[in-house]
Amino acid sequence: xxxxxxxxxxxxxxxxxxxxxxxxxxxxxxxxxxxxxxxxxxxxxxxxxxxxxxxxxxxxxxxxxxxxxxxxxxxxxxxxxxxxxxxxxxxxxxxxxxxxxxxxxxxxxxxxxxxxxxxxxxxxxxxxxxxxxxxxxxxxxxxxxxxxxxxxxxxxxxxxxxxxxxxxxxxxxxxxxxxxxxxxxxxxxxxxxxxxxxxxxxxxxxxxxxxxxxxxxxxxxxxxxxxxxxxxxxxxxxxxxxxxxxxxxxxxxxxxxxxxxxxxxxxxxxxxxxxxxxxxxxxxxxxxxxxxxxxxxxxxxxxxxxxxxxxxxxxxxxxxxxxxxxxxxxxxxxxxxxxxxxxxxxxxxxxxxxxxxxxxxxxxxxxxxxxxxxxxxxxxxxxxxxxxxxxxxxxxxxxxxxxxxxxxxxxxxxxxxxxxxxxxxxxxxxxxxxxxxxxxxxxxxxxxxxxxxxxxxxxxxxxxxxxx
Amino acid sequence: xxxxxxxxxxxxxxxxxxxxxxxxxxxxxxxxxxxxxxxxxxxxxxxxxxxxxxxxxxxxxxxx
Numbered sequence: 001x002x003x004x005x006x007x008x009x010x011x012x013x014x015x016x017x018x019x020x021x022x023x024x025x026x027x028x029x030x031x032x033x034x035x036x037x038x039x040x041x042x043x044x045x046x047x048x049x050x051x052x053x054x055x056x057x058x059x060x061x062x063x064x065x066x067x068x069x070x071x072x073x074x075x076x077x078x079x080x081x082x083x084x085x086x087x088x089x090x091x092x093x094x095x096x097x098x099x100x101x102x103x104x105x106x107x108x109x110x111x112x113x114x115x116x117x118x119x120x121x122x123x124x125x126x127x128x129x130x131x132x133x134x135x136x137x138x139x140x141x142x143x144x145x146x147x148x149x150x151x152x153x154x155x156x157x158x159x160x161x162x163x164x165x166x167x168x169x170x171x172x173x174x175x176x177x178x179x180x181x182x183x184x185x186x187x188x189x190x191x192x193x194x195x196x197x198x199x200x201x202x203x204x205x206x207x208x209x210x211x212x213x214x215x216x217x218x219x220x221x222x223x224x225x226x227x228x229x230x231x232x233x234x235x236x237x238x239x240x241x242x243x244x245x246x247x248x249x250x251x252x253x254x255x256x257x258x259x260x261x262x263x264x265x266x267x268x269x270x271x272x273x274x275x276x277x278x279x280x281x282x283x284x285x286x287x288x289x290x291x292x293x294x295x296x297x298x299x300x301x302x303x304x305x306x307x308x309x310x311x312x313x314x315x316x317x318x319x320x321x322x323x324x325x326x327x328x329x330x331x332x333x334x335x336x337x338x339x340x341x342x343x344x345x346x347x348x349x350x351x352x353x354x355x356x357x358x359x360x361x362x363x364x365x366x367x368x369x370x371x372x373x374x375x376x377x378x379x380x381x382x383x384x385x386x387x388x389x390x391x392x393x394x395x396x397x398x399x400x401x402x403x404x405x406x407x408x409x410x411x412x413x414x415x416x417x418x419x420x421x422x423x424x425x426x427x428x429x430x431x432x433x434x435x436x437x438x439x440x441x442x443x444x445x446x447x448x449x450x451x452x453x454x455x456x457x458x459x460x461x462x463x464x465x466x467x468x
Numbered sequence: 469x470x471x472x473x474x475x476x477x478x479x480x481x482x483x484x485x486x487x488x489x490x491x492x493x494x495x496x497x498x499x500x501x502x503x504x505x506x507x508x509x510x511x512x513x514x515x516x517x518x519x520x521x522x523x524x525x526x527x528x529x530x531x532x
Contacts, residue, residue: 024504062530066522066524066526066527066530069523069526070523073515073519073520074519076515080507085504085506086504218530222527243504245504246506246507246511247508247510250507250511250515254514254515259518324491390499391499
């Protein structure tokens, strides 16, 4: 093959190979807009409302923004420098730590995180549309269930069309969706404060605080945002690999997926404290009538579809990295691998899925902190940022430098296991009830990340003494 | 450091017989692909401010 034909192949396969530097033309504003569309969705309200169980408005404001910024600091350090330098996707960044085959574990975490949350958002969107149509007497009360499924399926079709041009599809929708989210979010803040009053919101007590004392509730507020924000790890590569310098990505990452999503989450916190209902779409509909109902619907549609589009793109990209076979699949097949399971769940058992997804996602969440700890050590202590061998990410046999032992890196996998155990030892991920007094001083995510990093460091150094 | 040492050993193994030569050529070419601009000290400074200083100040304010 000639050099130019090789270059053509690389350029034509950005869905499974790194994005060439010349094609990484997203600026700081565009990636910030796309990241905002990914970060802001119905889950922002859910997380804000959940925080309201433990802390009041002042403490909640502090813990939510601080927790999100700390979490996004860790995510940014593990993802932005490496994906902007090499143009690779999140799953590819895990192969040096987990091994070529061991990265299957990261793929499962990434895929489950993206598809699981996508389904939650799409089901929520379908229900919101059906609910508003019912309120406006467009459909009868007996038709809401079917209407919700139909609108959920239509959302999947929209995602399919937008992503026909892969990451480029996000480029066109990102700025529009982000602008809509910011304008409508500001309107919700105005409606909230003008309806209930700032003083009443800040005077409201937490809904159901833990009896362990002020510090444990304060730390719980931090932990909720910390562990939720670490979930952005799965989304990062799909967006930031379109940027050609780390400097452009840093501020965008921190402001959109750190500050931005927490700022919208505060609407959920204040709503929960003021009216006992985290989802502002419900009280806004009652207060504002049909016009407000339509505006709320536009917000939910933009926010949830925007997030789902970015997540589906990342899931399809991740799926395409795993093996030589998935690497060669067409973009539409990869897209189907991300959207197909969603369609099946939406048609077969949307209710059961929606009601039980929380438990599953809680356990997926505890693995993210150790993965991030492992990547921090690998990138900054072992200088992987400078020494990454890109071809080894795309060889799936002994030629890869990241083949280790049968394709698995024992040090990385042991680190994930130990980090997850530490998380559970400190905090029940489902009920958020501390399992140890240490939780109130340490949080659970930070020690889990630290444990993952330390075990990985020890494991990697220790293996040096043994024959290969 | 065995994993790192092992990495170097693996990379010296060379192409496996019967592999798709074109695919190998494409993947090998990635090694010399131009890379994006790395993080600068100023970027780490911004990260430190937004991810450490601001949260500490916020948490101190919220605790009062």
